Amino acid sequence: MSGDKLTVRGVNKIYSRDRDQIVLALEDASLSIQEGEFVSLIGPSGCGKSTLLDLVAGLTTPDSGEILLAGQSIVGQRGKVSYMPQSDVLFPWCTVVDNVIIPLRLQRVPLAEARAEARALLPTFGLEKFATSYPYMLSGGMKQRAAFLRTYLCKKDVMLLDEPFGKLDALTRMQMQGWLLDIWQRFKHSVLFVTHDVDEAILLSDRIFLMSSSPGRILVEMKIPLPRPRHPRMVTEKTFIELKRELMDWLETGVFGIAER
Amino acid sequence: MKSWRNIARGDWNTFLLPTSTLLGVLIIWEVVVKITAIEKWLLPAPSAILKALWSVKELIWQHSLQTMQETFLGLALAVVVGVTIATAIDWSETLKKAVYPLIIASQTIPIIAVAPLLIIWFGYGLLPKVLVVALVCFFPISVNLIDGYRLVEPDMLRLMSAMGAERWQIFRMVKLPAAMPFFFSGLRIAGTYSVMGAIIGEWLGASRGLGIFMTRSSQSFLTDRVFAIIIVITILSLAIFLLVEGLAKLTMPWHDQRK
Ligand SMILES: Nc1ncnc2c1ncn2[C@@H]1O[C@H](COP(=O)(O)OP(=O)(O)O)[C@@H](O)[C@H]1O
Ligand SMILES: [Mg+2]
Numbered sequence: 001m002s003g004d005k006l007t008v009r010g011v012n013k014i015y016s017r018d019r020d021q022i023v024l025a026l027e028d029a030s031l032s033i034q035e036g037e038f039v040s041l042i043g044p045s046g047c048g049k050s051t052l053l054d055l056v057a058g059l060t061t062p063d064s065g066e067i068l069l070a071g072q073s074i075v076g077q078r079g080k081v082s083y084m085p086q087s088d089v090l091f092p093w094c095t096v097v098d099n100v101i102i103p104l105r106l107q108r109v110p111l112a113e114a115r116a117e118a119r120a121l122l123p124t125f126g127l128e129k130f131a132t133s134y135p136y137m138l139s140g141g142m143k144q145r146a147a148f149l150r151t152y153l154c155k156k157d158v159m160l161l162d163e164p165f166g167k168l169d170a171l172t173r174m175q176m177q178g179w180l181l182d183i184w185q186r187f188k189h190s191v192l193f194v195t196h197d198v199d200e201a202i203l204l205s206d207r208i209f210l211m212s213s214s215p216g217r218i219l220v221e222m223k224i225p226l227p228r229p230r231h232p233r234m235v236t237e238k239t240f241i242e243l244k245r246e247l248m249d250w251l252e253t254g255v256f257g258i259a260e261r
Numbered sequence: 262m263k264s265w266r267n268i269a270r271g272d273w274n275t276f277l278l279p280t281s282t283l284l285g286v287l288i289i290w291e292v293v294v295k296i297t298a299i300e301k302w303l304l305p306a307p308s309a310i311l312k313a314l315w316s317v318k319e320l321i322w323q324h325s326l327q328t329m330q331e332t333f334l335g336l337a338l339a340v341v342v343g344v345t346i347a348t349a350i351d352w353s354e355t356l357k358k359a360v361y362p363l364i365i366a367s368q369t370i371p372i373i374a375v376a377p378l379l380i381i382w383f384g385y386g387l388l389p390k391v392l393v394v395a396l397v398c399f400f401p402i403s404v405n406l407i408d409g410y411r412l413v414e415p416d417m418l419r420l421m422s423a424m425g426a427e428r429w430q431i432f433r434m435v436k437l438p439a440a441m442p443f444f445f446s447g448l449r450i451a452g453t454y455s456v457m458g459a460i461i462g463e464w465l466g467a468s469r470g471l472g473i474f475m476t477r478s479s480q481s482f483l484t485d486r487v488f489a490i491i492i493v494i495t496i497l498s499l500a501i502f503l504l505v506e507g508l509a510k511l512t513m514p515w516h517d518q519r520k
Contacts, residue, residue: 057423058423059419059422059423078422078423078424078425079423079424079425079426080425083420083423083424085416085419085420085423087416089414089416089417089420091417091434091435091438091439092515092516093438093439093441093513093515093516094438094515102421102424102434103424105434106421106424106425106426106430106434134514134515136515154424
């Protein structure tokens with residue numbers, strides 16, 4: 001057994017849309033994440049990225065293959081990893097504090113204790129002024145930060161983030177990337193990060209898995225040897241550009257090439 | 262951001278326009294009655310109605326208290342029954358299939374036909390009136406709440422599952438609050454029907470209440486008094502409506518500003 005925190009091995013997932021039409025959402029997908037490693041999953045829309053996260057989160061079960069957390073199978077088991085869905089899914093009837101403490105409430109932490117813990121973390125997440133605001137009062141970036149704090153408070157070693165910045169404008173996204181780098185460098189979770197943004201993937205990750213669609217497959221694994229701590233300004237550096245060129249080559253030959261055929 | 266003045270003007274218009282329409286109708290009514298010298302027992306002028314209202318205000322107050330009591334007890338019963346039915350139906354798919362069509366079908370039975378049965382079974386006391394109100398009111402509450410539970414955003418349920426929530430936790434923390442606006446739209450409809458339910462119950466036999474007072478007045482051709490009672494019933498219904506609105510604002514501070 002290797003020292004992987006999370007292992008996905010030979011996973012197949014088939015969705016049946018109608019009676020006769022089936023979608024091979026994932027074919028023989030394998031990847032792994034080490035303790036404290038930041039891993040990105042990049043690929044075009046509909047290639048099965050969310051499906052893979054759903055499988056790890058236990059929301060669906062694979063048709064075949066293994067999913068191991070620290071060597072133990074977690075197939076179909078929920079609540080084993082921290083999961084942040086594609087949209088923020090904040091509850092409009094809860095204030096920011098009450099939204100982020102939901103995972104604590106699920107584990108039966110008393111309300112006052114849970115709120116105190118969340119309040120102590122709000123400054124780190126840039127939300128201290130919005131503790132008692134309702135979600136409709138927040139900007140897109142702040143909503144994502146609240147959703148991220150909620151994910152953080154799930155307190156699991158492995159974090160699954162599904163395109164957390166996908167809907168933000170370019171400038172806010174850049175700001176949020178810098179912020180996520182800070183947070184991650186402080187807490188060192190094992191992260192599986194889904195994105196369709198090449199720059200974002202390179203900037204944040206230790207390793208990148210590139211996916212192609214129909215059927216959803218993992219094409220290639222790329223190491224990102226950029227030094228840490230990282231900063232959003234690194235996207236202009238020479239090493240970064242070289243890595244980006246390499247990833248784009250893979251995209252053009254592997255992903256787009258297959259799509260054309 | 263909307264300026265204060267805009268909001269104030271909007272409110273002013275929503276209040277002023279219907280009021281002036283009503284005032285116009287009343288003036289025309291008054292004038293027509295005066296010109297045609299139509300008999301008072303046939304159609305009293307608005308001024309005569311107000312006079313009648315003032316002269317029997319003590320009596321009307323006594324009867325209103327009775328009607329209000331029936332209304333509130335009936336509405337409370339309807340909330341308990343309506344919420345219970347909706348929640349049970351949401352909990353079990355089988356129960357839904359077994360009960361839901363019957364609930365819908367039950368609404369085609371005219372309440373006027375059922376009310377005499379209630380009198381036969383439970384006599385002329387408070388209970389049959391409360392039951393009529395509850396029968397009229399549980400339906401909108403139930404049906405709206407069932408929709409509310411059903412239309413919860415699937416993403417919210419998925420997130421809760423992913424975080425390892427149990428079924429009752431999902432119900433308490435997501436389904437219940439998400440369905441609140443639907444519950445209140447049901448309650449709003451129920452509230453406006455509730456006074457009418459009590460009046461119908463009283464028509465069939467009672468010693469006190471606006472319904473029986475109305476029956477007696479019309480049998481004595483005291484038409485101005487009948488109109489006065491109608492005004493009181495309208496005011497009571499409106500008051501209940503406003504009460505529900507206030508309750509909704511109080512319990513859902515987040516709902517107003519959404520979207
Ligand atoms: N619940 C489902 N039922 C049927 N098909 C699905 C379902 N979820 C996803 N799919 C299909 O599986 C493929 C992968 O979807 P998804 O994992 O959401 O892609 P991505 O997140 O990479 O955009 C798509 O073709 C999608 O239509
Ligand atoms: Mg997706």
